[in-house]
Amino acid sequence: MTRTATSQSFAAPPLGDARIVSADDFVFAPLPGGRTAVATPVSPAAGSTHVTLHVVRIASGESFSPDSSVEEENTAVVFEGRGSATVGSRSHRIERAHAVYAPTGQALSLTADTEGLTVYVWRTPLTAGRQPGTDPEPFSTLWDETTQLRGFGGTGQMAPDSDRATMNFVFWPGNGSSQLCLHCGIQQPGQTFNVHLHPDSDEAFIAFEGVGQMYLRDRWIDVAPGDVLYAAPGVLHGARNPHTGPEAQRFVTCGGPSPYDPALYSAAGLSSEVR
Template identity: 85%
Template sequence: MTRTTTSPSPSAPSLGDARIISTADFVFTPLAGRLTEIATPVSPAVGSTHVTLHVVRIAPGETFSPESSADEENTAVVFDGRGTATVGSRSRSVERSHAAYAPTGQALSLTAVEDVLTVYIWRTPLTPGRLPGTDPEPFSTLWDETTQLRGFGGTGQISPDADRATMNFVFWPGNGSSQLCLHCGIQQPGQTFNVHLHPDSDEAFIAFEGIGQMYLRDRWIDVAAGDVLYAAPGVLHGARNPHTGPDARRFVTCGGPSPYDPALYSAAGLSSDVR
Protein backbone atom coordinates (compact mmCIF):
# COMPACT_ATOMS: atom_id res chain seq x y z
CA MET A 1 0.00 0.00 0.00
CA THR A 2 1.40 3.41 -0.95
CA ARG A 3 1.98 5.74 2.00
CA THR A 4 0.74 9.27 1.32
CA THR A 5 2.51 12.13 3.11
CA THR A 6 2.69 15.84 2.50
CA SER A 7 4.43 18.80 4.08
CA PRO A 8 2.31 20.75 6.57
CA SER A 9 4.42 23.92 6.44
CA PRO A 10 2.59 27.22 5.79
CA SER A 11 4.22 27.43 2.36
CA ALA A 12 2.78 24.08 1.31
CA PRO A 13 -0.18 23.84 -1.06
CA SER A 14 -3.62 24.01 0.50
CA LEU A 15 -4.88 20.97 2.36
CA GLY A 16 -7.67 21.08 -0.19
CA ASP A 17 -10.21 18.52 0.94
CA ALA A 18 -8.06 15.62 2.15
CA ARG A 19 -4.58 14.84 3.41
CA ILE A 20 -2.64 12.47 5.63
CA ILE A 21 0.36 14.09 7.32
CA SER A 22 3.12 11.80 8.56
CA THR A 23 5.01 12.55 11.76
CA ALA A 24 8.15 12.72 9.59
CA ASP A 25 6.66 15.76 7.84
CA PHE A 26 5.75 17.77 10.93
CA VAL A 27 7.55 21.12 10.93
CA PHE A 28 8.36 22.12 14.52
CA THR A 29 9.14 25.73 15.46
CA PRO A 30 10.55 26.71 18.88
CA LEU A 31 8.54 29.23 20.85
CA ALA A 32 10.40 32.50 21.37
CA GLY A 33 12.93 32.25 24.18
CA ARG A 34 11.83 28.73 25.15
CA LEU A 35 12.65 25.08 24.52
CA THR A 36 9.01 24.17 23.83
CA GLU A 37 8.27 23.69 20.13
CA ILE A 38 5.09 23.47 18.07
CA ALA A 39 3.94 22.09 14.72
CA THR A 40 0.56 22.82 13.13
CA PRO A 41 -0.26 20.15 10.54
CA VAL A 42 -3.90 21.25 10.15
CA SER A 43 -5.27 24.80 10.20
CA PRO A 44 -7.36 27.25 8.16
CA ALA A 45 -4.03 28.81 7.06
CA VAL A 46 -3.35 25.67 5.02
CA GLY A 47 -6.89 24.92 3.94
CA SER A 48 -8.98 23.40 6.72
CA THR A 49 -12.53 24.63 7.12
CA HIS A 50 -13.13 24.76 10.88
CA VAL A 51 -10.35 23.14 12.86
CA THR A 52 -6.73 23.73 13.87
CA LEU A 53 -4.56 20.87 15.13
CA HIS A 54 -1.28 21.57 16.95
CA VAL A 55 1.38 19.09 18.02
CA VAL A 56 3.28 20.59 20.96
CA ARG A 57 6.46 19.29 22.60
CA ILE A 58 6.51 21.02 25.98
CA ALA A 59 9.95 21.15 27.59
CA PRO A 60 10.33 20.04 31.24
CA GLY A 61 9.31 22.84 33.59
CA GLU A 62 7.62 24.86 30.86
CA THR A 63 3.91 25.60 30.32
CA PHE A 64 2.01 25.92 27.05
CA SER A 65 -1.36 27.61 26.53
CA PRO A 66 -3.04 28.12 23.17
CA GLU A 67 -3.69 31.74 22.30
CA SER A 68 -6.84 32.72 24.15
CA SER A 69 -10.03 33.38 22.24
CA ALA A 70 -13.42 34.26 23.69
CA ASP A 71 -15.30 32.00 21.26
CA GLU A 72 -12.94 29.03 20.95
CA GLU A 73 -12.98 25.48 22.31
CA ASN A 74 -9.84 23.42 22.90
CA THR A 75 -9.27 19.70 23.36
CA ALA A 76 -5.91 18.14 24.24
CA VAL A 77 -4.68 14.53 24.23
CA VAL A 78 -1.38 13.53 25.84
CA PHE A 79 0.67 11.47 23.39
CA ASP A 80 3.75 11.06 25.57
CA GLY A 81 5.20 12.21 28.89
CA ARG A 82 3.72 13.40 32.17
CA GLY A 83 2.56 16.76 33.43
CA THR A 84 -0.37 18.84 34.58
CA ALA A 85 -3.41 20.04 32.64
CA THR A 86 -5.42 23.04 33.83
CA VAL A 87 -8.86 24.00 32.54
CA GLY A 88 -10.10 27.22 34.05
CA SER A 89 -9.53 26.83 37.79
CA ARG A 90 -9.29 23.01 37.78
CA SER A 91 -6.05 21.04 37.41
CA ARG A 92 -5.16 17.38 37.08
CA SER A 93 -2.01 15.30 36.65
CA VAL A 94 -1.90 13.82 33.15
CA GLU A 95 0.04 11.18 31.25
CA ARG A 96 -0.26 9.28 27.97
CA SER A 97 -3.90 8.80 26.84
CA HIS A 98 -5.26 11.46 29.23
CA ALA A 99 -7.42 14.19 27.69
CA ALA A 100 -8.64 17.68 28.61
CA TYR A 101 -11.51 19.75 27.23
CA ALA A 102 -11.62 23.55 27.63
CA PRO A 103 -14.98 25.01 26.66
CA THR A 104 -15.52 28.55 25.44
CA GLY A 105 -14.43 31.05 28.08
CA GLN A 106 -12.08 28.69 29.96
CA ALA A 107 -8.33 28.73 29.34
CA LEU A 108 -6.31 25.55 28.76
CA SER A 109 -2.73 25.22 29.97
CA LEU A 110 -0.35 22.24 30.02
CA THR A 111 2.84 21.93 32.06
CA ALA A 112 5.58 19.31 31.61
CA VAL A 113 7.40 17.83 34.58
CA GLU A 114 10.48 15.60 34.29
CA ASP A 115 10.30 14.76 30.58
CA VAL A 116 9.04 16.37 27.39
CA LEU A 117 5.23 16.39 27.32
CA THR A 118 3.95 15.77 23.79
CA VAL A 119 0.35 16.86 23.30
CA TYR A 120 -2.03 17.03 20.33
CA ILE A 121 -4.39 20.03 20.64
CA TRP A 122 -7.57 20.57 18.60
CA ARG A 123 -9.00 24.10 18.39
CA THR A 124 -12.16 25.46 16.81
CA PRO A 125 -14.30 28.61 17.10
CA LEU A 126 -17.81 28.04 18.36
CA THR A 127 -20.40 28.23 15.58
CA PRO A 128 -22.57 31.37 15.92
CA GLY A 129 -25.71 30.56 17.87
CA ARG A 130 -24.28 27.47 19.54
CA LEU A 131 -24.09 27.76 23.33
CA PRO A 132 -21.56 26.15 25.70
CA GLY A 133 -22.66 23.23 27.86
CA THR A 134 -23.93 23.97 31.35
CA ASP A 135 -21.58 21.57 33.17
CA PRO A 136 -18.94 20.23 30.73
CA GLU A 137 -16.57 17.48 31.79
CA PRO A 138 -12.99 18.87 31.61
CA PHE A 139 -10.93 15.67 32.08
CA SER A 140 -11.10 12.11 30.82
CA THR A 141 -9.03 9.41 29.09
CA LEU A 142 -9.23 7.71 25.71
CA TRP A 143 -10.10 4.47 27.49
CA ASP A 144 -13.33 5.83 29.05
CA GLU A 145 -15.94 3.24 28.01
CA THR A 146 -18.90 4.97 29.67
CA THR A 147 -20.53 5.83 26.33
CA GLN A 148 -19.75 3.97 23.11
CA LEU A 149 -20.70 3.46 19.49
CA ARG A 150 -20.65 -0.20 18.48
CA GLY A 151 -21.38 -1.84 15.14
CA PHE A 152 -21.11 1.32 13.02
CA GLY A 153 -21.79 0.49 9.37
CA GLY A 154 -20.65 3.75 7.78
CA THR A 155 -22.79 6.14 5.75
CA GLY A 156 -23.53 3.94 2.74
CA GLN A 157 -20.99 4.98 0.14
CA ILE A 158 -18.69 1.95 0.71
CA SER A 159 -19.75 -1.59 1.57
CA PRO A 160 -19.10 -2.03 5.32
CA ASP A 161 -16.84 -4.65 6.85
CA ALA A 162 -18.56 -7.10 9.16
CA ASP A 163 -15.94 -7.02 11.97
CA ARG A 164 -16.61 -3.56 13.33
CA ALA A 165 -14.54 -1.49 15.76
CA THR A 166 -15.84 0.22 18.89
CA MET A 167 -15.66 3.97 19.44
CA ASN A 168 -15.49 5.59 22.89
CA PHE A 169 -17.20 8.97 23.18
CA VAL A 170 -14.70 10.77 25.40
CA PHE A 171 -15.98 14.36 25.12
CA TRP A 172 -19.36 14.71 23.43
CA PRO A 173 -22.65 16.62 23.85
CA GLY A 174 -23.83 14.18 26.52
CA ASN A 175 -21.07 15.31 28.88
CA GLY A 176 -21.16 18.97 27.91
CA SER A 177 -19.03 19.42 24.78
CA SER A 178 -20.86 21.86 22.55
CA GLN A 179 -18.86 21.59 19.32
CA LEU A 180 -15.33 20.18 19.54
CA CYS A 181 -15.80 16.57 20.57
CA LEU A 182 -13.25 13.80 21.09
CA HIS A 183 -13.81 10.16 20.13
CA CYS A 184 -11.48 7.17 20.40
CA GLY A 185 -11.65 4.30 17.92
CA ILE A 186 -10.41 0.91 19.17
CA GLN A 187 -9.60 -1.24 16.12
CA GLN A 188 -8.73 -4.69 17.40
CA PRO A 189 -6.90 -7.01 14.94
CA GLY A 190 -9.03 -7.40 11.82
CA GLN A 191 -11.55 -4.70 12.80
CA THR A 192 -12.71 -1.64 10.86
CA PHE A 193 -14.37 1.63 11.81
CA ASN A 194 -16.32 1.76 8.58
CA VAL A 195 -15.91 4.39 5.90
CA HIS A 196 -18.17 7.41 6.29
CA LEU A 197 -18.41 11.15 5.71
CA HIS A 198 -19.62 14.22 7.58
CA PRO A 199 -21.67 16.57 5.36
CA ASP A 200 -20.99 19.72 7.38
CA SER A 201 -17.93 18.93 9.49
CA ASP A 202 -14.16 18.82 9.22
CA GLU A 203 -12.54 15.64 10.49
CA ALA A 204 -9.09 15.74 12.09
CA PHE A 205 -7.91 12.60 13.84
CA ILE A 206 -4.66 10.88 14.68
CA ALA A 207 -3.24 7.40 14.89
CA PHE A 208 -2.63 7.20 18.62
CA GLU A 209 -1.35 3.66 19.08
CA GLY A 210 -0.10 0.86 16.84
CA ILE A 211 0.00 0.56 13.07
CA GLY A 212 -2.98 0.36 10.77
CA GLN A 213 -4.65 2.04 7.84
CA MET A 214 -6.78 5.13 7.31
CA TYR A 215 -9.22 5.45 4.44
CA LEU A 216 -9.10 8.80 2.66
CA ARG A 217 -11.23 9.71 -0.32
CA ASP A 218 -10.89 6.47 -2.33
CA ARG A 219 -8.19 4.21 -0.80
CA TRP A 220 -6.66 2.72 2.33
CA ILE A 221 -3.29 4.21 3.37
CA ASP A 222 -0.74 2.79 5.82
CA VAL A 223 -0.22 4.90 8.95
CA ALA A 224 1.63 4.69 12.26
CA ALA A 225 1.23 6.24 15.69
CA GLY A 226 1.30 10.05 15.56
CA ASP A 227 0.20 10.45 11.93
CA VAL A 228 -2.69 12.84 11.24
CA LEU A 229 -5.70 12.61 8.91
CA TYR A 230 -7.61 15.67 7.73
CA ALA A 231 -10.84 15.42 5.73
CA ALA A 232 -13.01 18.37 4.76
CA PRO A 233 -16.81 18.12 4.81
CA GLY A 234 -18.06 15.42 2.45
CA VAL A 235 -14.75 13.53 2.14
CA LEU A 236 -14.87 9.79 2.83
CA HIS A 237 -12.62 8.50 5.62
CA GLY A 238 -12.33 5.60 8.07
CA ALA A 239 -9.84 3.45 9.98
CA ARG A 240 -9.00 -0.23 10.06
CA ASN A 241 -6.57 -2.73 11.51
CA PRO A 242 -5.72 -5.14 8.70
CA HIS A 243 -3.28 -7.11 10.84
CA THR A 244 -4.27 -10.49 12.24
CA GLY A 245 -2.48 -13.42 13.79
CA PRO A 246 -0.76 -14.04 17.12
CA ASP A 247 1.51 -10.97 16.90
CA ALA A 248 -1.19 -8.48 15.87
CA ARG A 249 -1.96 -5.62 18.25
CA ARG A 250 -4.80 -3.13 18.46
CA PHE A 251 -4.76 0.07 16.38
CA VAL A 252 -6.13 3.12 18.18
CA THR A 253 -7.24 6.43 16.67
CA CYS A 254 -8.64 9.58 18.25
CA GLY A 255 -10.10 12.90 17.17
CA GLY A 256 -13.48 13.88 15.83
CA PRO A 257 -15.57 15.97 13.46
CA SER A 258 -15.94 19.69 14.06
CA PRO A 259 -18.66 20.81 14.46
CA TYR A 260 -19.77 17.47 15.90
CA ASP A 261 -21.91 15.28 13.65
CA PRO A 262 -25.25 14.30 15.26
CA ALA A 263 -25.40 11.23 13.00
CA LEU A 264 -22.71 9.47 15.06
CA TYR A 265 -24.73 9.84 18.25
CA SER A 266 -27.94 8.83 16.47
CA ALA A 267 -26.17 5.65 15.30
CA ALA A 268 -25.44 4.89 18.95
CA GLY A 269 -29.05 5.56 19.96
CA LEU A 270 -28.09 8.76 21.78
CA SER A 271 -29.29 12.35 21.83
CA SER A 272 -26.94 15.04 20.49
CA ASP A 273 -28.40 17.69 22.80
CA VAL A 274 -25.65 19.47 24.73
CA ARG A 275 -25.84 18.83 28.45
Protein backbone atom coordinates in the same frame (compact mmCIF):
# COMPACT_ATOMS: atom_id res chain seq x y z
CA MET B 1 6.93 30.36 31.96
CA THR B 2 3.86 29.80 29.77
CA ARG B 3 4.24 29.74 25.99
CA THR B 4 1.28 30.55 23.76
CA ALA B 5 0.46 29.86 20.13
CA THR B 6 -2.25 31.33 17.92
CA SER B 7 -4.31 29.25 15.51
CA GLN B 8 -2.56 30.80 12.53
CA SER B 9 1.02 30.99 13.77
CA PHE B 10 2.68 28.08 12.01
CA ALA B 11 2.40 27.45 8.28
CA ALA B 12 1.75 23.98 6.88
CA PRO B 13 1.55 22.63 3.33
CA PRO B 14 -1.89 23.07 1.73
CA LEU B 15 -4.38 20.40 2.74
CA GLY B 16 -6.74 20.78 -0.20
CA ASP B 17 -9.89 18.89 0.73
CA ALA B 18 -8.08 15.97 2.36
CA ARG B 19 -4.63 14.83 3.38
CA ILE B 20 -2.77 12.39 5.61
CA VAL B 21 0.21 14.11 7.21
CA SER B 22 3.01 11.84 8.41
CA ALA B 23 4.45 12.63 11.82
CA ASP B 24 7.85 12.51 10.12
CA ASP B 25 6.83 15.55 8.08
CA PHE B 26 5.78 17.81 10.95
CA VAL B 27 7.67 21.11 10.96
CA PHE B 28 8.17 22.34 14.52
CA ALA B 29 8.78 26.01 15.25
CA PRO B 30 10.09 27.08 18.67
CA LEU B 31 7.95 29.44 20.68
CA PRO B 32 9.68 32.65 21.78
CA GLY B 33 11.85 32.51 24.88
CA GLY B 34 11.89 28.80 25.56
CA ARG B 35 12.39 25.25 24.31
CA THR B 36 8.72 24.43 23.64
CA ALA B 37 7.93 23.96 19.94
CA VAL B 38 4.73 23.68 17.89
CA ALA B 39 3.80 22.12 14.56
CA THR B 40 0.40 22.82 12.99
CA PRO B 41 -0.46 20.14 10.42
CA VAL B 42 -4.12 21.24 10.14
CA SER B 43 -5.41 24.82 10.16
CA PRO B 44 -7.60 27.22 8.19
CA ALA B 45 -4.37 28.79 6.91
CA ALA B 46 -3.56 25.42 5.31
CA GLY B 47 -7.08 24.90 3.96
CA SER B 48 -9.22 23.38 6.72
CA THR B 49 -12.79 24.58 7.12
CA HIS B 50 -13.33 24.68 10.88
CA VAL B 51 -10.50 23.12 12.83
CA THR B 52 -6.88 23.73 13.82
CA LEU B 53 -4.66 20.93 15.10
CA HIS B 54 -1.43 21.77 16.92
CA VAL B 55 1.23 19.23 17.89
CA VAL B 56 3.03 20.68 20.90
CA ARG B 57 6.33 19.50 22.37
CA ILE B 58 6.39 21.10 25.81
CA ALA B 59 9.87 21.19 27.31
CA SER B 60 10.60 20.07 30.85
CA GLY B 61 9.23 22.55 33.40
CA GLU B 62 7.56 24.72 30.78
CA SER B 63 3.86 25.38 30.16
CA PHE B 64 1.79 25.90 27.03
CA SER B 65 -1.50 27.73 26.57
CA PRO B 66 -3.37 28.27 23.29
CA ASP B 67 -3.92 31.91 22.44
CA SER B 68 -6.69 33.05 24.81
CA SER B 69 -7.48 36.14 22.72
CA VAL B 70 -9.25 33.85 20.21
CA GLU B 71 -12.68 32.57 21.31
CA GLU B 72 -12.23 28.85 20.68
CA GLU B 73 -12.84 25.50 22.30
CA ASN B 74 -9.76 23.37 22.96
CA THR B 75 -9.30 19.61 23.29
CA ALA B 76 -5.92 18.05 24.10
CA VAL B 77 -4.64 14.46 24.08
CA VAL B 78 -1.34 13.49 25.68
CA PHE B 79 0.77 11.49 23.23
CA GLU B 80 3.92 11.21 25.35
CA GLY B 81 5.15 12.28 28.79
CA ARG B 82 3.59 13.46 32.04
CA GLY B 83 2.56 16.73 33.59
CA SER B 84 -0.52 18.65 34.64
CA ALA B 85 -3.45 20.37 32.97
CA THR B 86 -5.52 23.31 34.15
CA VAL B 87 -8.93 24.25 32.76
CA GLY B 88 -10.26 27.43 34.34
CA SER B 89 -9.81 26.85 38.08
CA ARG B 90 -9.56 23.03 37.90
CA SER B 91 -6.28 21.10 37.64
CA HIS B 92 -5.48 17.45 37.00
CA ARG B 93 -2.41 15.24 36.56
CA ILE B 94 -2.01 13.99 33.00
CA GLU B 95 -0.02 11.29 31.18
CA ARG B 96 -0.19 9.33 27.94
CA ALA B 97 -3.79 8.78 26.70
CA HIS B 98 -5.23 11.40 29.06
CA ALA B 99 -7.55 13.95 27.48
CA VAL B 100 -8.51 17.51 28.40
CA TYR B 101 -11.44 19.65 27.24
CA ALA B 102 -11.59 23.43 27.69
CA PRO B 103 -14.86 25.04 26.56
CA THR B 104 -15.03 28.48 25.04
CA GLY B 105 -14.27 31.07 27.69
CA GLN B 106 -12.13 28.81 29.90
CA ALA B 107 -8.35 28.99 29.61
CA LEU B 108 -6.31 25.83 29.03
CA SER B 109 -2.77 25.42 30.39
CA LEU B 110 -0.53 22.33 30.02
CA THR B 111 2.67 21.96 32.08
CA ALA B 112 5.37 19.34 31.53
CA ASP B 113 7.22 17.33 34.17
CA THR B 114 10.93 16.63 33.83
CA GLU B 115 10.51 14.28 30.85
CA GLY B 116 8.46 16.79 28.84
CA LEU B 117 5.08 16.42 27.13
CA THR B 118 3.94 15.88 23.56
CA VAL B 119 0.31 16.89 23.19
CA TYR B 120 -2.11 17.10 20.24
CA VAL B 121 -4.42 20.11 20.62
CA TRP B 122 -7.60 20.58 18.56
CA ARG B 123 -9.14 24.08 18.37
CA THR B 124 -12.32 25.47 16.83
CA PRO B 125 -14.60 28.49 17.27
CA LEU B 126 -18.26 27.96 18.12
CA THR B 127 -20.58 28.15 15.13
CA ALA B 128 -23.56 30.51 15.23
CA GLY B 129 -26.25 29.46 17.64
CA ARG B 130 -24.13 27.12 19.77
CA GLN B 131 -23.43 27.81 23.43
CA PRO B 132 -20.98 26.21 25.89
CA GLY B 133 -22.38 23.32 27.89
CA THR B 134 -23.73 23.97 31.37
CA ASP B 135 -21.52 21.38 33.12
CA PRO B 136 -18.76 20.21 30.74
CA GLU B 137 -16.41 17.44 31.78
CA PRO B 138 -12.80 18.74 31.50
CA PHE B 139 -10.77 15.56 32.13
CA SER B 140 -10.98 12.01 30.79
CA THR B 141 -8.93 9.35 29.02
CA LEU B 142 -9.10 7.65 25.65
CA TRP B 143 -9.94 4.41 27.45
CA ASP B 144 -13.18 5.74 28.98
CA GLU B 145 -15.79 3.15 27.96
CA THR B 146 -18.75 4.88 29.63
CA THR B 147 -20.41 5.77 26.31
CA GLN B 148 -19.66 3.88 23.09
CA LEU B 149 -20.64 3.39 19.47
CA ARG B 150 -20.59 -0.28 18.45
CA GLY B 151 -21.39 -1.90 15.12
CA PHE B 152 -21.14 1.28 13.01
CA GLY B 153 -21.86 0.46 9.36
CA GLY B 154 -20.73 3.71 7.73
CA THR B 155 -22.90 6.17 5.84
CA GLY B 156 -23.78 4.05 2.82
CA GLN B 157 -21.18 5.02 0.24
CA MET B 158 -19.21 1.78 0.64
CA ALA B 159 -20.14 -1.76 1.62
CA PRO B 160 -19.38 -2.10 5.35
CA ASP B 161 -16.97 -4.58 6.84
CA SER B 162 -18.67 -7.07 9.14
CA ASP B 163 -15.95 -7.06 11.85
CA ARG B 164 -16.62 -3.62 13.27
CA ALA B 165 -14.52 -1.56 15.66
CA THR B 166 -15.77 0.13 18.83
CA MET B 167 -15.60 3.88 19.38
CA ASN B 168 -15.40 5.49 22.83
CA PHE B 169 -17.12 8.87 23.12
CA VAL B 170 -14.62 10.71 25.32
CA PHE B 171 -15.87 14.30 24.95
CA TRP B 172 -19.26 14.71 23.26
CA PRO B 173 -22.52 16.64 23.76
CA GLY B 174 -23.65 14.21 26.46
CA ASN B 175 -20.84 15.36 28.77
CA GLY B 176 -20.91 19.02 27.77
CA SER B 177 -18.89 19.44 24.58
CA SER B 178 -20.73 21.95 22.42
CA GLN B 179 -18.62 22.03 19.25
CA LEU B 180 -15.49 19.90 19.40
CA CYS B 181 -15.74 16.24 20.16
CA LEU B 182 -13.14 13.61 20.98
CA HIS B 183 -13.74 10.00 20.00
CA CYS B 184 -11.38 7.05 20.35
CA GLY B 185 -11.57 4.21 17.83
CA ILE B 186 -10.38 0.82 19.11
CA GLN B 187 -9.60 -1.31 16.06
CA GLN B 188 -8.74 -4.77 17.33
CA PRO B 189 -6.91 -7.09 14.87
CA GLY B 190 -9.01 -7.46 11.74
CA GLN B 191 -11.55 -4.77 12.71
CA THR B 192 -12.71 -1.71 10.74
CA PHE B 193 -14.36 1.56 11.69
CA ASN B 194 -16.35 1.70 8.50
CA VAL B 195 -15.89 4.33 5.82
CA HIS B 196 -18.18 7.33 6.21
CA LEU B 197 -18.44 11.08 5.65
CA HIS B 198 -19.65 14.14 7.54
CA PRO B 199 -21.66 16.51 5.31
CA ASP B 200 -21.01 19.64 7.38
CA SER B 201 -17.94 18.83 9.48
CA ASP B 202 -14.17 18.75 9.19
CA GLU B 203 -12.57 15.54 10.41
CA ALA B 204 -9.14 15.64 12.04
CA PHE B 205 -7.92 12.51 13.78
CA ILE B 206 -4.63 10.83 14.58
CA ALA B 207 -3.13 7.37 14.76
CA PHE B 208 -2.48 7.07 18.48
CA GLU B 209 -1.30 3.50 19.04
CA GLY B 210 -0.25 0.60 16.81
CA VAL B 211 -0.01 0.43 13.04
CA GLY B 212 -2.98 0.28 10.73
CA GLN B 213 -4.63 2.01 7.83
CA MET B 214 -6.76 5.10 7.27
CA TYR B 215 -9.18 5.44 4.37
CA LEU B 216 -9.13 8.77 2.56
CA ARG B 217 -11.16 9.70 -0.54
CA ASP B 218 -10.81 6.40 -2.43
CA ARG B 219 -8.11 4.20 -0.88
CA TRP B 220 -6.58 2.71 2.27
CA ILE B 221 -3.24 4.21 3.35
CA ASP B 222 -0.75 2.76 5.85
CA VAL B 223 -0.19 4.95 8.92
CA ALA B 224 1.94 4.91 12.07
CA PRO B 225 1.53 6.49 15.53
CA GLY B 226 1.34 10.28 15.41
CA ASP B 227 0.17 10.56 11.80
CA VAL B 228 -2.76 12.91 11.14
CA LEU B 229 -5.77 12.58 8.82
CA TYR B 230 -7.70 15.63 7.67
CA ALA B 231 -10.93 15.31 5.65
CA ALA B 232 -13.08 18.26 4.63
CA PRO B 233 -16.88 18.01 4.75
CA GLY B 234 -18.11 15.34 2.36
CA VAL B 235 -14.79 13.48 2.04
CA LEU B 236 -14.88 9.74 2.76
CA HIS B 237 -12.64 8.44 5.55
CA GLY B 238 -12.33 5.55 8.00
CA ALA B 239 -9.84 3.39 9.89
CA ARG B 240 -9.00 -0.30 9.97
CA ASN B 241 -6.57 -2.80 11.44
CA PRO B 242 -5.70 -5.20 8.62
CA HIS B 243 -3.33 -7.22 10.79
CA THR B 244 -4.36 -10.59 12.18
CA GLY B 245 -2.66 -13.54 13.82
CA PRO B 246 -0.93 -14.08 17.17
CA GLU B 247 1.44 -11.11 16.77
CA ALA B 248 -1.22 -8.57 15.81
CA GLN B 249 -1.87 -5.64 18.17
CA ARG B 250 -4.77 -3.22 18.42
CA PHE B 251 -4.76 -0.04 16.33
CA VAL B 252 -6.08 3.05 18.13
CA THR B 253 -7.17 6.36 16.59
CA CYS B 254 -8.56 9.50 18.19
CA GLY B 255 -10.05 12.81 17.12
CA GLY B 256 -13.38 13.66 15.61
CA PRO B 257 -15.53 15.85 13.40
CA SER B 258 -15.90 19.56 14.05
CA PRO B 259 -18.62 20.73 14.44
CA TYR B 260 -19.69 17.41 15.95
CA ASP B 261 -21.87 15.25 13.69
CA PRO B 262 -25.22 14.28 15.30
CA ALA B 263 -25.42 11.24 13.00
CA LEU B 264 -22.75 9.40 15.03
CA TYR B 265 -24.72 9.81 18.24
CA SER B 266 -27.93 8.82 16.51
CA ALA B 267 -26.18 5.64 15.32
CA ALA B 268 -25.38 4.89 18.96
CA GLY B 269 -28.99 5.58 20.03
CA LEU B 270 -27.98 8.76 21.87
CA SER B 271 -29.18 12.34 21.93
CA SER B 272 -26.86 15.02 20.53
CA GLU B 273 -28.27 17.70 22.84
CA VAL B 274 -25.48 19.48 24.68
CA ARG B 275 -25.58 18.88 28.44
